[in-house]
Amino acid sequence: MCEAYKAYFGMPVGDHDKPWAPHFTCEHCKKTLEGWYRGEKRAMHFAVPRIWREPTDHSTNCYFCMVDLSKRLTGKNATPVTQSNTTFRRKQQVRHPDEFSSCADEERKPYYPNQKDLNDLIRDLGLTKSNAELLTSRLKQWNLLDKSVQVTGQRKRHQVFSTFFSHQDGLCFCNNMAGLFEAIGITCNPNEWRLFIDSSCKSLKAVLLHNGNKYPSLPVAHSVHLKEEYTSVKMLLGALNYDEYGWEVIGDFKMVSFLMGLQGGFTKCHHWPCCYPSCPQEVTLAPVLALTHLHLICN
Numbered sequence: 001m002c003e004a005y006k007a008y009f010g011m012p013v014g015d016h017d018k019p020w021a022p023h024f025t026c027e028h029c030k031k032t033l034e035g036w037y038r039g040e041k042r043a044m045h046f047a048v049p050r051i052w053r054e055p056t057d058h059s060t061n062c063y064f065c066m067v068d069l070s071k072r073l074t075g076k077n078a079t080p081v082t083q084s085n086t087t088f089r090r091k092q093q094v095r096h097p098d099e100f101s102s103c104a105d106e107e108r109k110p111y112y113p114n115q116k117d118l119n120d121l122i123r124d125l126g127l128t129k130s131n132a133e134l135l136t137s138r139l140k141q142w143n144l145l146d147k148s149v150q151v152t153g154q155r156k157r158h159q160v161f162s163t164f165f166s167h168q169d170g171l172c173f174c175n176n177m178a179g180l181f182e183a184i185g186i187t188c189n190p191n192e193w194r195l196f197i198d199s200s201c202k203s204l205k206a207v208l209l210h211n212g213n214k215y216p217s218l219p220v221a222h223s224v225h226l227k228e229e230y231t232s233v234k235m236l237l238g239a240l241n242y243d244e245y246g247w248e249v250i251g252d253f254k255m256v257s258f259l260m261g262l263q264g265g266f267t268k269c270h271h272w273p274c275c276y277p278s279c280p281q282e283v284t285l286a287p288v289l290a291l292t293h294l295h296l297i298c299n
Helices: 002-009 027-037 097-107 115-125 129-141 151-156 177-184 230-239 253-260 281-292
Strands: 165-168 171-174 193-199 204-210 218-223 248-251 294-296
Touching (some): 002 027, 115 129, 129 151, 177 218, 193 230, 193 253, 230 253
Parallel strands (some): 248 294
Antiparallel strands (some): 165 171, 171 218
16 A cells, blocks of 8 residues: 555655554545555545644544544545644645646646657668668658658768768778768777678678677778679778778688688699698798688677
């Protein structure tokens, strides 16, 4: 009951430790509060609880002595008790019933999203330009958006970051990595990012992954024309200025073979140089040292 009372009226039960205060409630209030606390559609007949003062006279100035709450009758047969015979007080944090209605109106006041809120929603839903424009048009038609929101605003959403990318020899890549990070609002720290390179027979792409997964992946290069070969990977690393940033590179075994300069195709008579003591020391340790700087991901 105490938890339900505090949740309903927004204030704890007071004076329940005093000897003159009753330690029981009427059955109607008990069922109403417990039902509302369980989620049922019930409500009390009053919004502001009455907090009584300690009585000075138990014959004329004590409500609990004048009325037996356990045997209190309701309806027409109930004995009327006027407020002039008893005194009561209200705490400052208890609001008037008129204030409850005004506060409820303020809390229920609808919020109209602006352009920034709408852009965040479209980004979370992963909508294309056409679908985003359709959603904006419907919300605008139903008067659910701010008046400053433009329906055609999603058509030019790529222009903000298009200046940081270039297209050359069939490869689309980021030409200003520091500017791109600054436009997004992220500190450009190469030690916090890894470069993931993946290739297939149809595409070649490079994505920056955050070490702590605090930020989403950041595509920095993509091509649908370059083939899966060593020269394509070399051109991709050169376009991204890999020597300047020096990210840790991750990829599958096929990509690692390109980065290490291993022979492609079906190699005959392959062997591991470490098994042959006759091989020079610098030859046997070269693949091992290269593998320590690459994180392998098996598909």
